[in-house]
Amino acid sequence: MSLIVQKFGGTSVGTIERIGQVADKVARFRAEGHDVVVVVSAMSGETNRLLGLAHEILDEPVPRELDALLATGEQVTTALLAMALHKRGLSARSYAGHQVRILTDDAHTKARIREIDDARLHADLAAGRVVVVAGFQGVDEQGNITTLGRGGSDTTAVALAAALKADECQIYTDVDGVYTTDPRVVDGARRLDRITFEEMLEMASMGSKVLQIRAVEFAGKYQVPLRVLHSFQDGPGTLITLEEEHQMETPTIAGIAFNRDEAKLTILGVPDMPGVAHRILGPIGDANIEVDVIVQNVADDNTTDFTFTVGRGDLARAEAILKEIADELGAREVRSDSRIAKVSVVGVGMRSHAGVASQMFAALAGVGINIQMITTSEIKISVIIEEKFLELAVRALHSSFGLDGEPREEGAA
Amino acid sequence: MSLIVQKFGGTSVGTIERIGQVADKVARFRAEGHDVVVVVSAMSGETNRLLGLAHEILDEPVPRELDALLATGEQVTTALLAMALHKRGLSARSYAGHQVRILTDDAHTKARIREIDDARLHADLAAGRVVVVAGFQGVDEQGNITTLGRGGSDTTAVALAAALKADECQIYTDVDGVYTTDPRVVDGARRLDRITFEEMLEMASMGSKVLQIRAVEFAGKYQVPLRVLHSFQDGPGTLITLEEEHQMETPTIAGIAFNRDEAKLTILGVPDMPGVAHRILGPIGDANIEVDVIVQNVADDNTTDFTFTVGRGDLARAEAILKEIADELGAREVRSDSRIAKVSVVGVGMRSHAGVASQMFAALAGVGINIQMITTSEIKISVIIEEKFLELAVRALHSSFGLDGEPREEGAA
Numbered sequence: 001m002s003l004i005v006q007k008f009g010g011t012s013v014g015t016i017e018r019i020g021q022v023a024d025k026v027a028r029f030r031a032e033g034h035d036v037v038v039v040v041s042a043m044s045g046e047t048n049r050l051l052g053l054a055h056e057i058l059d060e061p062v063p064r065e066l067d068a069l070l071a072t073g074e075q076v077t078t079a080l081l082a083m084a085l086h087k088r089g090l091s092a093r094s095y096a097g098h099q100v101r102i103l104t105d106d107a108h109t110k111a112r113i114r115e116i117d118d119a120r121l122h123a124d125l126a127a128g129r130v131v132v133v134a135g136f137q138g139v140d141e142q143g144n145i146t147t148l149g150r151g152g153s154d155t156t157a158v159a160l161a162a163a164l165k166a167d168e169c170q171i172y173t174d175v176d177g178v179y180t181t182d183p184r185v186v187d188g189a190r191r192l193d194r195i196t197f198e199e200m201l202e203m204a205s206m207g208s209k210v211l212q213i214r215a216v217e218f219a220g221k222y223q224v225p226l227r228v229l230h231s232f233q234d235g236p237g238t239l240i241t242l243e244e245e246h247q248m249e250t251p252t253i254a255g256i257a258f259n260r261d262e263a264k265l266t267i268l269g270v271p272d273m274p275g276v277a278h279r280i281l282g283p284i285g286d287a288n289i290e291v292d293v294i295v296q297n298v299a300d301d302n303t304t305d306f307t308f309t310v311g312r313g314d315l316a317r318a319e320a321i322l323k324e325i326a327d328e329l330g331a332r333e334v335r336s337d338s339r340i341a342k343v344s345v346v347g348v349g350m351r352s353h354a355g356v357a358s359q360m361f362a363a364l365a366g367v368g369i370n371i372q373m374i375t376t377s378e379i380k381i382s383v384i385i386e387e388k389f390l391e392l393a394v395r396a397l398h399s400s401f402g403l404d405g406e407p408r409e410e411g412a413a
Numbered sequence: 414m415s416l417i418v419q420k421f422g423g424t425s426v427g428t429i430e431r432i433g434q435v436a437d438k439v440a441r442f443r444a445e446g447h448d449v450v451v452v453v454s455a456m457s458g459e460t461n462r463l464l465g466l467a468h469e470i471l472d473e474p475v476p477r478e479l480d481a482l483l484a485t486g487e488q489v490t491t492a493l494l495a496m497a498l499h500k501r502g503l504s505a506r507s508y509a510g511h512q513v514r515i516l517t518d519d520a521h522t523k524a525r526i527r528e529i530d531d532a533r534l535h536a537d538l539a540a541g542r543v544v545v546v547a548g549f550q551g552v553d554e555q556g557n558i559t560t561l562g563r564g565g566s567d568t569t570a571v572a573l574a575a576a577l578k579a580d581e582c583q584i585y586t587d588v589d590g591v592y593t594t595d596p597r598v599v600d601g602a603r604r605l606d607r608i609t610f611e612e613m614l615e616m617a618s619m620g621s622k623v624l625q626i627r628a629v630e631f632a633g634k635y636q637v638p639l640r641v642l643h644s645f646q647d648g649p650g651t652l653i654t655l656e657e658e659h660q661m662e663t664p665t666i667a668g669i670a671f672n673r674d675e676a677k678l679t680i681l682g683v684p685d686m687p688g689v690a691h692r693i694l695g696p697i698g699d700a701n702i703e704v705d706v707i708v709q710n711v712a713d714d715n716t717t718d719f720t721f722t723v724g725r726g727d728l729a730r731a732e733a734i735l736k737e738i739a740d741e742l743g744a745r746e747v748r749s750d751s752r753i754a755k756v757s758v759v760g761v762g763m764r765s766h767a768g769v770a771s772q773m774f775a776a777l778a779g780v781g782i783n784i785q786m787i788t789t790s791e792i793k794i795s796v797i798i799e800e801k802f803l804e805l806a807v808r809a810l811h812s813s814f815g816l817d818g819e820p821r822e823e824g825a826a
Contacts, residue, residue, distance in 0.1 A: 016469040050489065056429040057496045065499070068507050069492035072485035076463065079482035083470045086478070094481050098511065099556050120556075143512050143533075 002167035003125070004029060007039040007135065007157035012172055012231040013077050014044035016084075021232060022172075023084035026130060030090060035125045037164065039135045039157040040081055042073025063108035067137070067147045071097065074134035074153070082132045092130040095120070097137035097145070102156065104138035104146045111138060111146035113155065116163035125164075133160060154215035162222035169219065169226050170237075173210055176230035177238035178203065180403040181256040185394050188404030192254060194239045197226075199254040202346040202380040216240065252349035252356060253401040256394050257380075259342045262292060263315040264372070264384060265308055265322055269332025272304040279329060280306055283321050289314040293342065293375045293384060303332070307373060309384065312338050340372065341390040344382040345397055357381050363400035369393050415580035416538070417442060420452040420548065420570035425585055425644040426490050427457035429497075434645060435585075436497035439543055443503060448538045450577065452548045452570040453494055455486025476521035480550070480560045484510065487547035487566070495545045505543040508533070510550035510558070515569065517551035517559045524551055524559035526568065529576035538577075546573060567628035575635035582632065582639050583650075586623055589643040590651035591616065593816040594669040598807050601817030605667060607652045610639075612667040615759040615793040629653065665762035665769055666814040669807050670793075672755045673800060675705060676728040677785070678721055678735055682745025685717040692742060693719055696734050702727040706755065706788045706797060716745070720786060722797065725751050753785065754803040757795040758810055770794050776813035782806050 006026065013019050022038075029036050041047075050069050054061040061069075078094035085092035100121065104111035124131045135153025138146050148155050154171055161169035177191040178200065195203070197220030201213060210228055219226040219240065229237035270276055277296065284291060294308045310318045319336050326334050350356040360381055364371060369392065373384035385393055398404060419439065426432050435451075442449050454460075463482050467474040474482075491507035498505035513534065517524035537544045548566025551559050561568050567584055574582035590604040591613065608616070610633030614626060623641055632639040632653065642650035683689055690709065697704060707721045723731045732749050739747045763769040773794055777784060782805065786797035798806055811817060 016466060020470070053429060053489070053493055054496060057432070057493060058500055061496050062499045065492040065495045065507055068495075068509070069489055072488050075485050075488075076466070076482055079478040080466055080470060082478040082481075083467060083474050086475045087471050094478055096481070096558070099558075145509070145512075 001033040001035065003035040003037070003164060005037045005039065005157050005161040005164065005166045005169045006172060007153055007170065008041070008172045008231060009153065010041040010044035010047070011174060013040050013081065016080070018232075019043075019077070019080050019084050020087075023081060023088055023090075025172075025231075026085060027088045027090055030130065037121060037125070037131045037133060037160055037166070038081065039133050039153055039160060040074060040077040041135050041153040042070075043077055046073040046076065064144055067108045067111075068145045070147055071134070071137040071145045074136050078132045078134045082130075085130050085132070090130050091128055092132055093124055094132045094134075096134045097156075098139035098143070100133060100160075102133075102138035102159070104140055104148070106140040106142070106144065106146065108144075108146055110149040111140070113138060113148070113159045116159055118163045121160075121164060151212040151214075154212040155218055158215045158218045158222070158224050158226065161224045162218070166224065169224050171211055171215070171226065171228050172231040173228060174231065175210055175228070176233055176235045177228050178210060178240070179255065181394055181398050182258070185258075185391050186256075186398045186404075188398065190403065190405065192238050193236060194241055195254050196242065196348050197240055198379055199346050199348055200240050202344065202377070203255055203257045211240075253345050253347035253403065254349075255346055255403065256397045256401070257344045257346055258390060258394055260387060260390065261312050262309040262340060262342050262384070263312045263318075263336065263338040264340045265310065265315070265318055266335045266337075267306045267322055267326050267329075267331050267333075268335065269301075269303045270306055270326075270329050271331075272298055272302050276304065276329070277306070280322070280325055281308070283325060284308075284310070284318055287317060287321055289318050289321075293373055293382065295373045295375065309340070309342070309373075339387045340384050341387045341393075342382050342384055343390065343393045343397065344380050345401060346380045348379050350381070351378055359400060360397060363396045364393055366400075367392055367396045369396075414446040414448065416448040416450070416577060418450045418452065418570050418574040418577065418579045418582045419585065420566055420583065421454070421585045421644060422566065423454040423457035423460070424587060426453050426494065429493070431645075432456075432490070432493050432497050436494060436501055436503075439498060440501045440503055443543065450534060450538070450544045450546060450573055450579070451494065452546050452566055452573060453487060453490040454548050454566040455483075456490055459486040459489065477557055480521045480524075481558045483560055484547070484550040484558045487549050491545045491547045495543075498543050498545070503543050504541055505545055506537055507545045507547075509547045510569075511552035511556070513546060513573075515546075515551035515572070517553055517561070519553040519555070519557065519559065521557075521559055523562040524553070526551060526561070526572045529572055531576045534573075534577060564625040564627075567625040568631055571628045571631045571635070571637055571639065574637045575631070579637065582637050584624055584628070584639065584641050585644040586641060587644065588623055588641070589646055589648045590641050591623060591653070592668065594807055594811050595671070598671075598804050599669075599811045599817075601811065603816065603818065605651050606649065607654055608667050609655065609761050610653055611792055612759050612761055613653050615757065615790070616668055616670045624653075666758050666760035666816065667762075668759055668816065669810045669814070670757045670759055671803060671807055673803065674725050675722040675753060675755050675797070676725045676749065676751035677753050677797060678723065678728070678731055679748045679750075680719045680735055680739050680742075680744050680746070681748065682716045683719055683739075683742050684744075685711055685715050689717065689742070690719070693735070693738055694721070696738060697721075697723070697731055700730060700734055702731050702734075706786055706795065708786045708788065722753070722755070722786075752800045753797050754800045754806075755795050755797055756803065756806045756810065757793050758814060759793045761792050763794070764791055772813060773810060776809045777806055779813075780805055780809045782809075 082092040082094040135156040183189040226240040495505040495507040548569040596602040639653040
């Protein structure tokens with residue numbers, strides 16, 4: 001018998017019928033002898049309905065009141081799911097965030113969890129009850145209702161699993177697991193039975209569709225085994241675990257990630273002097289523009305070329321800022337290109353396996369793709385290429401690293 | 414400067430536009446220098462929507478979960494109204510019942526308020542904030558969310574007014590005050606400037622449309638001046654006060670109340686012996702049937718005739734029970750009549766004015782109405798008559814007691 005925290009998102013609880021299906025699933029876990037804590041989001045559409053009401057009043061609703069408003073969405077789901085569980089003969093209790101209580105800081109609309117009081121939940125579990133907790137919300141020291149930001153229900157689930165020392169935190173979604181790459185791009189993309197927290201974070205460009213990055217970080221920090229599963233299909237899903245648990249014979253590469261939403265900016269002929277990177281990127285950061293890949297090359301004439309990527313939506317703003325900087329620095333030219341894509345190979349295995357980079361570059365060269373930028377981390381190598389070659393690159397790499405075919409590890413719990 | 418508690422029901426906050434109108438009204442009171450606490454219901458239709466969801470799952474939803482579900486309705490309104498107040502430049506804060514906190518017993522769906530912590534509200538008022546509190550809800554000792562039953566928002570408002578020692582509790586409704594009788598029956602019906610708590614309770618058959626009886630009792634007990642006003646029309650409304658405040662020159666009668674929803678049951682020829690009333694009414698009460706008027710006459714032959722009225726919806730059940738009792742007691746006959754009505758004259762003045770009863774009977778005789786039953790209390794005389802004479806009786810009494818014309822007292826605050 002183990003303690004499992006299960007999180008169901010808005011689509012999974014979007015109708016009374018689906019809430020019933022969730023209750024059926026919970027009932028099966030109870031029948032197998034597991035203790036179950038369920039975290040739910042607002043029914044799909046409800047958060048937007050409430051936001052719509054608020055925006056009828058104010059373009060920028062008061063954060064404290066917006067939180068009080070939105071928090072009702074999850075509370076409704078918890079009560080309905082508890083009823084559906086009662087209908088199936090299970091004892092169950094719903095809890096809003098303040099009832100648990102899930103203590104957060106007072107940063108309304110984007111609060112961070114500070115502490116979870118697990119006393120009531122443990123008492124309920126000991127009494128044989130299923131506990132249903134509202135995701136996405138908490139309460140600050142002063143008793144004000146707070147929310148964790150969109151998608152915060154994943155974080156609630158992981159935080160509860162950590163606080164309760166749960167054996168597993170299951171995130172139910174509309175996909176049956178984490179894939180080696182996007183199945184819409186590569187036919188042979190395979191569900192992974194396991195992936196490490198670090199890999200999951202690096203796979204963010206795909207993973208963000210499946211899991212909130214913040215929840216993955218949280219799970220990694222507190223070593224909560226996290227499993228991604230399909231809400232309405234049976235299957236083992238993908239277990240996200242600590243590296244140590246499956247180091248033996250781990251293949252080198254977990255998956256191929258990619259991102260189309262980037263644009264490239266280059267400032268050419270910048271006088272090469274200390275602090276130039278800061279002079280260039282400082283104003284970009286001040287404008288709240290996130291920078292992803294950064295590459296700097298020293299040229300022969302004591303000038304340097306500096307290239308970085310930003311989200312496409314930020315390109316125009318970033319370019320305007322960069323042109324001002326170029327004037328100040330006496331740089332030769334600013335160029336921008338939004339028709340690029342980033343492709344990454346991700347895997348903890350590359351730490352101990354030489355040659356991943358050269359294999360990657362060879363695979364891309366083999367299909368005639370020119371690499372514009374390269375950046376590396378311990379468990380990821382990313383390249384920027386022309387956007388039109390994206391699918392070709394992903395397929396070539398997926399095949400080259402042996403990802404086509406069976407899942408790389410079988411028999412996960 | 415005074416402290417005013419204002420309560421707005423579901424219709425008054427049924428749309429964003431109406432919430433804006435309520436905010437305008439609150440802003441006017443603030444501009445006049447008053448401290449304002451606002452109690453709101455769920456937006457009209459919302460409670461039924463939530464109930465509908467619950468009933469899709471269970472015919473009899475779990476009370477604890479039903480309370481958690483329904484309480485969200487008022488919370489939504491509080492947040493939206495607080496935003497609407499912010500929009501008008503007012504500082505405002507919303508509070509759910511548990512945040513205040515409004516402590517209740519644990520009788521889910523019909524909880525009673527035990528205690529209100531006024532510390533946070535006083536602090537907000539002192540800081541110049543408008544406080545917006547969710548009506549209808551509270552929290553029990555264990556932190557479970559409770560509700561006070563439908564219409565409980567009136568009770569919340571009165572309880573808050575009592576706890577905060579407010580100068581007045583204003584209940585905004587869809588009528589502009591309490592009338593001497595139903596204006597749909599008597600053209601000359603007049604709004605009362607004042608009425609006592611006791612009179613208001615006795616006028617229940619009309620008053621229940623305006624105010625929750627429980628809230629009136631509560632206001633009387635804690636001596637909270639209560640005012641009934643129209644949500645969207647200006648006017649002084651009707652102030653419900655302690656008797657002592659307007660005893661001088663009070664006219665005898667405050668109003669004419671009536672009720673069509675009663676039916677009469679008579680058991681004839683019951684052997685007259687001690688305990689017979691209990692033998693008859695005990696089983697009726699056990700069946701949760703409420704009895705209103707009770708009259709017993711002793712006949713010559715050591716038997717008694719026993720008549721009482723019940724709600725029309727309970728007539729069939731009550732008659733079946735009464736027939737069994739009649740057999741057991743050896744009574745002669747059971748008769749029922751659903752075509753009756755009750756008409757009452759109400760007024761604290763009748764305590765010190767003889768002749769109210771005879772004037773009432775004379776007025777009814779004057780228009781040829783036969784009285785079937787009579788029952789009296791300290792401040793009310795009620796008669797049961799044939800239903801078809803109801804309007805005629807009400808008009809005759811309204812005129813006879815001088816209620817046609819101007820309000821009986823002018824210049825209320």
